[in-house]
Amino acid sequence: MLDSKNSIPPALLRLLFRSRAALAGAAMLALLSPILVISTLFDVVGGIENPYFSLLTYLVLGPLAGIALILIGAGALRARTKGEIGSYSYELFKEQLTIPERYGRIRRLGYTAVFLVSSFLLFLGVVVYSGHRYTDSVQFCGTFCHSVMAPEFAAYQNSPHSRVGCFACHIGKKAGGLARARFTGLKQLYATMSGTYPRPLPTPLSNLRPTRRMCEECHPPGSAYASKIRVIDSFLPDARNTRVQTAMIMKIGSGGRRPHGIHWHASGRHQIFYEAAAPGRRRITRVVLKDGAGNSTIFSRPGGRTQGTGTAGRAMDCIDCHNRPAHAFLPPGQALDRKLLNGQIPAGLPFIKREALAAITRSYPDNRTAMEGIARQLRRWYLAHPDPAASRKDLVEQAVRGAQQAYAENVFPEMGISWETYPDFLGHRNGGGCFRCHDGSFRSASGKTISNRCDLCHILLSGGQTTKTIPERLEDAVDRESGRGTGQGPS
Ligand code: HEC
Ligand code: HEC
Ligand code: HEC
Ligand code: HEC
Ligand code: HEC
Structure with missing residues (x-):
C-alpha cells in the first residue's frame, strides 16, 4: 500500500x-x-x-x-x-x-x-x-467590428441574401479558406482595435471566394431563367409626388446548353476578359471575347490598344454584374422611393420627394449631425410652406423619420461611405454597369461592336407613364382573378 x-x-x-x-x-x-x-x-x-x-x-x-x-x-x-x-x-x-x-x-x-x-x-x-x-457567425462578422462592418451589415439585412451567412460567400467550408480567414481575421482584429483600417473598406475584394463556389453552389450557371417582368416604382419630385412605373421584360436567359439572353454571359462556352483603368472597375478600357474554339475578338474604344495577348485582365463572372448581391447601397432617389412606396414617408405630403432629396444629399460630417440636419431642414421648409391639411405636423415628423432612415441605411460618414461610394453594376445608371462595355463605342478590328440596342437586354413596356400602364392592367387582372377586385371590375 x-x-x-x-x-x-x-x-x-x-x-x-x-x-x-x-x-x-x-x-x-x-x-x-x-x-x-x-x-x-x-x-x-x-x-x-x-x-x-x-x-x-x-x-x-x-x-x-x-x-x-x-x-x-x-x-x-x-x-x-x-x-x-x-x-x-x-x-x-x-x-x-x-x-x-x-x-x-x-x-x-x-x-x-x-x-x-x-x-x-x-x-x-x-x-x-x-x-x-x-x-463564423453572421452575428460575429456583422456586429463585432461594429462601426467597421456596420454599413455592409445594414445593407445585407435589406438584401435577398439576408439569410445566407457571410461565411457562405466570403469564406466557404474548405480548410484553406478557413485558415486564411482566421489569419486575415487576426490582422483585421488588430486593424479594428488600433483603428487603422481603410475608410471606406476597399472593393473589389481581392480575397473573395471564386464565384464558381460563392454563387454557383446555390445558383447553378446552367439554370434557365424565364424572361421576367420587372416593374420599377418611382416618385417624381413634383407637388403631388406623382408615382410612376417603368415596366420591362428582362431577357434573363441562360448560360446552359443554349446560351442566350443576359445570362449568355454566364456560359462556360466562352469567356470575356477585360482591363479597367482603376481597381474600382468603373472605366473599362479593353474587352476580349474568347469563344469555345479559342478564337479571340478584341474590342477597344476609338484610339485604344487593339493588339496584345488575349487573356490579360480580369475574367468576367457573376459578380461583374451582381457585384452587390448582399450589400446593395441605394442611390438617394431610389432609397426615398422605397420609403415612399412602403409608407414610411407619407406620399401625401406635398413636395416631400423633392425636399427629402435635398435634405439627404447634403454632406454631413457624421451620422448625428446628419440626423439633426435632415430634421431641421424638413421642419423649416414645411413651416415656411403652410398647408391646410390638419394632420400635417405628424406627417412631417413621419417624413423626417423616413428620410433619416433612408440616409442612415446607405450613408456612413464615419466609414467614409457617401451616396454612390459602392455603385451597383447590374443596370446602367449614370452610364455605369452594363454600359461600361455596352455603350456602343467598343469596336473590334473587323468592325463588330458591343451592342447597345435598347432591346438587347430588355423590352420596355412602359416608361414613366402615369395613365393606366401595363403593370396596372396586369394587377387589375390578378385582382379580378383572386376575387379582391377594387370595385371597378365585374363582381
Ligand atoms: C451573397 C453573397 C454575400 C454574402 C452573404 C455576404 N457578402 Fe460581403 N460581399 C459580397 C460581394 C460579391 C462583395 C463585393 C465584391 C467585390 O466587388 O469585389 C462583398 C463585399 C464585402 C465587403 C467589402 C466592402 C464592400 O461593400 O464592397 C465587406 C466588408 C463585406 N462584404 C462584409 C460582409 C459581411 C459582414 C457579411 C455578413 C453580414 C457579408 N459580407 C455577406 C458577397 C456577399
Ligand atoms: C447559400 C445559398 C446562396 C448563395 C451562396 C448565393 N445565393 Fe443568391 N439567392 C439565394 C436564395 C435562397 C435566393 C432567393 C431569395 C429570395 O427570393 O428572397 C437568392 C436570390 C438571388 C438573386 C435574386 C435576387 C432578387 O432580387 O430576387 C440573385 C440575383 C442572386 N441570388 C445572385 C447571387 C450571387 C451573384 C451570388 C454569389 C455572389 C449568390 N446569389 C449566392 C441563395 C444563395
Ligand atoms: C452580364 C451580367 C450578368 C452576369 C455575368 C450574370 N448575371 Fe445574373 N442576372 C443579370 C441580370 C441583369 C438579371 C436580372 C435582374 C433583374 O431582374 O433586375 C440577372 C438575374 C439573376 C438571377 C435572378 C433570376 C430570377 O429569376 O429572378 C439570379 C439567381 C442570377 N442572375 C444569378 C447569376 C449567377 C449565379 C451568375 C454567375 C454564374 C450570374 N447571374 C451572372 C445579369 C448577369
Ligand atoms: C466587360 C464588358 C461587358 C460588360 C460589363 C457587360 N457585357 Fe454584355 N457583352 C459583352 C460582350 C463582349 C458581348 C458579346 C458581343 C458580341 O459578340 O457581339 C456581350 C453580349 C451581351 C448580350 C448578347 C448575348 C447574346 O445572346 O449574344 C447580352 C444580352 C448582354 N451582353 C447583356 C449584358 C448585361 C445585362 C450587362 C450588365 C448587367 C452586360 N452585358 C455587361 C461585354 C460586356
Ligand atoms: C446590355 C444590356 C442593356 C442594354 C443594351 C440597355 N439596357 Fe436598360 N437596363 C438594363 C438592366 C440590366 C437594367 C436594370 C434593371 C434593374 O434595375 O435591375 C436596365 C434598366 C433600364 C431602365 C430602368 C431604369 C430605372 O432605374 O428606372 C430603363 C428606363 C432602361 N434600362 C432603358 C434603356 C434604354 C433606353 C436603352 C437603350 C439606349 C437601354 N436601356 C439599353 C440593361 C440594358
Whole structure:
C-alpha cells in the first residue's frame, strides 16, 4: 500500500507548489473553468443571444484558459521533484516500471493522467468548436467590428441574401479558406482595435471566394431563367409626388446548353476578359471575347490598344454584374422611393420627394449631425410652406423619420461611405454597369461592336407613364382573378 506521501493527488499538488508558474496557471484554471463551462453550455444550448457574451467566452476566457494550461504544463516540466513525480527520463520510467511496488503507483498515475487529459481535451474541443462556429457567425462578422462592418451589415439585412451567412460567400467550408480567414481575421482584429483600417473598406475584394463556389453552389450557371417582368416604382419630385412605373421584360436567359439572353454571359462556352483603368472597375478600357474554339475578338474604344495577348485582365463572372448581391447601397432617389412606396414617408405630403432629396444629399460630417440636419431642414421648409391639411405636423415628423432612415441605411460618414461610394453594376445608371462595355463605342478590328440596342437586354413596356400602364392592367387582372377586385371590375 502507498502511504499518503506517495498517493497521487497530494503528489500532484506538491508538484504545483514547486513552481510558481504552475501554481499561477492552476489558480487561473480553477477560477476560469467553471465560468467557461457554464457560459459555453449556455451558448451551445442557446440560452443567451448577446454578441458580447460569446465574444467574452471565446475570445477572452478561452484563450486565457489556454494560457493557464501552458503555464501548468511548463511549470510541471521544469519543477525539480526529486523522489516524487520526477523529470521524465528513461531511467526513471524503467525503474518505476520494473520495481513491482512502484508499478501500481505508476498505473494509478497513468489512469489519472488519461482521465484528466481526455476530459480536458473533450472540454477544449467543445470550446474550440463553438468558438469556431461563433467567429463564423453572421452575428460575429456583422456586429463585432461594429462601426467597421456596420454599413455592409445594414445593407445585407435589406438584401435577398439576408439569410445566407457571410461565411457562405466570403469564406466557404474548405480548410484553406478557413485558415486564411482566421489569419486575415487576426490582422483585421488588430486593424479594428488600433483603428487603422481603410475608410471606406476597399472593393473589389481581392480575397473573395471564386464565384464558381460563392454563387454557383446555390445558383447553378446552367439554370434557365424565364424572361421576367420587372416593374420599377418611382416618385417624381413634383407637388403631388406623382408615382410612376417603368415596366420591362428582362431577357434573363441562360448560360446552359443554349446560351442566350443576359445570362449568355454566364456560359462556360466562352469567356470575356477585360482591363479597367482603376481597381474600382468603373472605366473599362479593353474587352476580349474568347469563344469555345479559342478564337479571340478584341474590342477597344476609338484610339485604344487593339493588339496584345488575349487573356490579360480580369475574367468576367457573376459578380461583374451582381457585384452587390448582399450589400446593395441605394442611390438617394431610389432609397426615398422605397420609403415612399412602403409608407414610411407619407406620399401625401406635398413636395416631400423633392425636399427629402435635398435634405439627404447634403454632406454631413457624421451620422448625428446628419440626423439633426435632415430634421431641421424638413421642419423649416414645411413651416415656411403652410398647408391646410390638419394632420400635417405628424406627417412631417413621419417624413423626417423616413428620410433619416433612408440616409442612415446607405450613408456612413464615419466609414467614409457617401451616396454612390459602392455603385451597383447590374443596370446602367449614370452610364455605369452594363454600359461600361455596352455603350456602343467598343469596336473590334473587323468592325463588330458591343451592342447597345435598347432591346438587347430588355423590352420596355412602359416608361414613366402615369395613365393606366401595363403593370396596372396586369394587377387589375390578378385582382379580378383572386376575387379582391377594387370595385371597378365585374363582381
Ligand atoms: C451573397 C453573397 C454575400 C454574402 C452573404 C455576404 N457578402 Fe460581403 N460581399 C459580397 C460581394 C460579391 C462583395 C463585393 C465584391 C467585390 O466587388 O469585389 C462583398 C463585399 C464585402 C465587403 C467589402 C466592402 C464592400 O461593400 O464592397 C465587406 C466588408 C463585406 N462584404 C462584409 C460582409 C459581411 C459582414 C457579411 C455578413 C453580414 C457579408 N459580407 C455577406 C458577397 C456577399
Ligand atoms: C447559400 C445559398 C446562396 C448563395 C451562396 C448565393 N445565393 Fe443568391 N439567392 C439565394 C436564395 C435562397 C435566393 C432567393 C431569395 C429570395 O427570393 O428572397 C437568392 C436570390 C438571388 C438573386 C435574386 C435576387 C432578387 O432580387 O430576387 C440573385 C440575383 C442572386 N441570388 C445572385 C447571387 C450571387 C451573384 C451570388 C454569389 C455572389 C449568390 N446569389 C449566392 C441563395 C444563395
Ligand atoms: C452580364 C451580367 C450578368 C452576369 C455575368 C450574370 N448575371 Fe445574373 N442576372 C443579370 C441580370 C441583369 C438579371 C436580372 C435582374 C433583374 O431582374 O433586375 C440577372 C438575374 C439573376 C438571377 C435572378 C433570376 C430570377 O429569376 O429572378 C439570379 C439567381 C442570377 N442572375 C444569378 C447569376 C449567377 C449565379 C451568375 C454567375 C454564374 C450570374 N447571374 C451572372 C445579369 C448577369
Ligand atoms: C466587360 C464588358 C461587358 C460588360 C460589363 C457587360 N457585357 Fe454584355 N457583352 C459583352 C460582350 C463582349 C458581348 C458579346 C458581343 C458580341 O459578340 O457581339 C456581350 C453580349 C451581351 C448580350 C448578347 C448575348 C447574346 O445572346 O449574344 C447580352 C444580352 C448582354 N451582353 C447583356 C449584358 C448585361 C445585362 C450587362 C450588365 C448587367 C452586360 N452585358 C455587361 C461585354 C460586356
Ligand atoms: C446590355 C444590356 C442593356 C442594354 C443594351 C440597355 N439596357 Fe436598360 N437596363 C438594363 C438592366 C440590366 C437594367 C436594370 C434593371 C434593374 O434595375 O435591375 C436596365 C434598366 C433600364 C431602365 C430602368 C431604369 C430605372 O432605374 O428606372 C430603363 C428606363 C432602361 N434600362 C432603358 C434603356 C434604354 C433606353 C436603352 C437603350 C439606349 C437601354 N436601356 C439599353 C440593361 C440594358
